[in-house]
Amino acid sequence: MSIRISRTLKRSTGLDIATAPPDGQPALSRRKSPRRAGISPITRRILAVNLLALGFLFAGMLYLDEYRRGLIAAELATMRSEANLFAAAVGESATFADSSGTEGLIPLMAQQIVRRLIETSHFRARLFNEDGTLVADSLVLGGPGGSVQIEELPAPRTEGQQVKDLLAGYDRILTRLWSCEDLPLYVENAVQAGRDYPEVMLALSGEAATTVRADANGGMVLSVAVPVQRYKQVLAALMLTKDSTDIDTAVLKVRLDVFKWFLAALAITVLLSIYLAGTIARPILRLAAAAELVRSDRHRRHTIPDFGTRRDEIGRLAAALRDMTQALWLRIDAIERFAADVAHELKNPLTSLRSAVETAARITDPERRQKLMNIILEDVSRLDRLISDISDASRLDAELSRENSAAVDIRRMLAALMDVTESTAMQRQVRLILDVDHRRGLVVNGVEGRLVQVFRNLIANALSFSPPASAITLKARREGKQVVAEVLDQGPGIPEGLEDDIFQRFYSERPQDEKFGQHSGLGLSISKQIVEAHGGTIVAENRRDPTGRIAGARFVVRLPGE
Incomplete structure (x- = not known):
């Protein structure tokens, strides 16, 4: 059933939910990285650079x-x-x-x-x-027997x-x-x-x-x-x-001394180069081998080695790989949970559709048949709305990573949202109040369209819970390096203990008089995802009057300011 739903989602939303192939093999290709025996390429390069410099020095001294x-x-x-x-x-x-x-x-x-x-x-x-x-x-x-030429005999052959x-x-x-x-x-x-x-x-x-x-x-x-x-x-x-025997001997002696020092320097250079290469190449090989094991391990039995004691680039690389691996596992878990949640949420309207279709086939009363057809249309609309929200939620991370950030004025954005929403609020007999700090800058760095989506969701959520003749207040202020924006309503508030649960996917706690299926339960989840992608936080809490009774809900968004 889950595989069939995943394929349906792919056709409808363009998503490719990660599922295991039929043969049970991992979807990732198992390409093996080449391994070479002997000296590693990094060791050879370090030796070449160090020995080349030493060779030039030696040649110059000779x-x-x-x-x-x-x-x-x-x-x-x-x-x-x-x-x-x-x-x-x-x-x-x-x-x-x-x-x-x-x-x-x-x-x-x-x-x-x-x-x-x-x-x-x-x-x-x-x-x-x-x-x-x-x-x-x-x-x-010269002598009586004639002239004799003197020639110096070579020194006797000695050992060496x-x-x-x-x-x-x-x-x-x-x-x-x-x-x-x-x-x-x-x-x-x-x-x-x-x-x-x-x-x-x-x-x-x-x-x-x-x-x-x-x-x-x-x-x-x-x-x-x-x-x-x-x-x-x-x-x-x-x-x-x-x-020039004496001169040649003196020059040769100097060259031999240079050669002796060169041999000593060569030995030290080779040893230090091997040590340096070992401190670089061996950890990198360990990281590569560990990454290969992690990639092919489906049971998470292997981890990236911890080189936290090293205060250098290798330590930073190991920490980055560990964080990346952890993030990948978390992302895989999130995808699995997302797929399970989607399957669960799609079952309800599909079950309702199936029941309505089966019942409509047996009913001959036109009035009851029309009523069932209306139910079918509502379920189809619910499915369409649900799939659209799922598509938006699944594409959110990718779109946020592609879009360029820019300076966003929260004061101006809230004022524009208030103007856009005012007509809807008037129909519900709800007043909108804007209370922002005009003395300090309220500018953040982010994707304006996505931040607008966050506050539009919060305002729409507040409108749906606000009774007639009530008010919704939009606040914004500066607290240190953060810009704090609040959306306050005068509705029934949030059920005790569910302040965090309302940000979960597909969670829906709607007013009793609202028609079922009008919301997918993804709005607040998407809002939290956008805020956290901007390096901020979003929390929900109840407002209370002096007597301690719940006076409404408050949503607080904190974003890093410029």
Whole structure:
């Protein structure tokens, strides 16, 4: 029977009362949300963002080109100072003057001085005379058996040397990739001459010069050339050279230190990112799983987890989901009660119709038949009125959510309603009195059409209970942040203990002289629904005279004011 009534309502009102399908399955689709094993997407995103920032920082710290340039400049300055000292020593001790006063260089003595001076340093010294001929080379020893070239042997292989070589190769690769300079290649001819080195030619012209070249192994060769002078006469050029081993070692040490700190920062970042992702992803996954269980649970055995102790967005999300779930259950309960109430209310006129139709088929008396036909018409009108009110009540929430709120002046609205209702009141010999506060604003934010419906229902209800020669008073005032409106009548009042029941759906307590079925019992229920949707309250109470007797009913509407 209930399913048939629900379908009837759907055809008549456009409503779709929630009913279970015939197979007993829930009406909602059971679409399963996808689940992925492993790291959650939120965790991956947090890790990616944090590691990307750390990676850029690490790359920037590894870019030590400026630091390398500083080391090169410092090394060249040191070499230049040493070269000036060596050149001064050679100029003072390895020169001669002929009979004409011309200064000259003593090659053998210059070789010995250069060799002795260079023993305490890590430089290679070469001396070129004024025509560019190589006179002395600290890597070449002369003796009875001829010249011998000195080459420094590589350090003996130690434990871990392979790792050091790999790190050195890695450092050279980084240097080549990130170096902004395109250095000339260092080439050493078998027979060396001053013209092979531009810095030597500058030194022979009296100017000190420095040069940085790249060697075949990916390193650098630092070169400084200074003039060897005697009384302002340039006798030779002294060139000191050195590879970049010390500089590369210093840069590599810095990079290794940076790398160690990077590994420590990486570990901390990963752990903190996983922890952060866990505090976000795990609760969200729990909420999603709980929401899925709640959606598929028909017996309300599952609830949304309570993260009320968290003072963050996750806690707010959990609270919102819990409130939403509770609101959905309440809405489902309300729909079920509404469907049951509708079915119950429709049974009475349907039963009356059925009885009248069955009786009319057996009666031949035209007068009695006409009387039954009038009953049938009244029941049909009652059904039509009932279904219209049901349709209005069922659409109310949706329409209130769609309509835009605006400022509503309660004073102006009550005055307009009084003008519209005055003719009906005069027919019933009832006076309408408007008593509003003109000193303070009585403006609320709401849907004017629906608020008009509330007070129209209250005034119509008061008119139906007001005896002739009585009055209905419309009051409005401001109480703090609320606007309070009252509708007072001088009727029989409200039965004791039923002040709240009159707002229930389909409740009807009508005057005895009123024809049955003229009201659906939804007017006050709809009014309460509208007022509560505006964040207000509506209550009903009895007015009493000084003797304590009931003097009428009072309906009080409180709405938040602007």
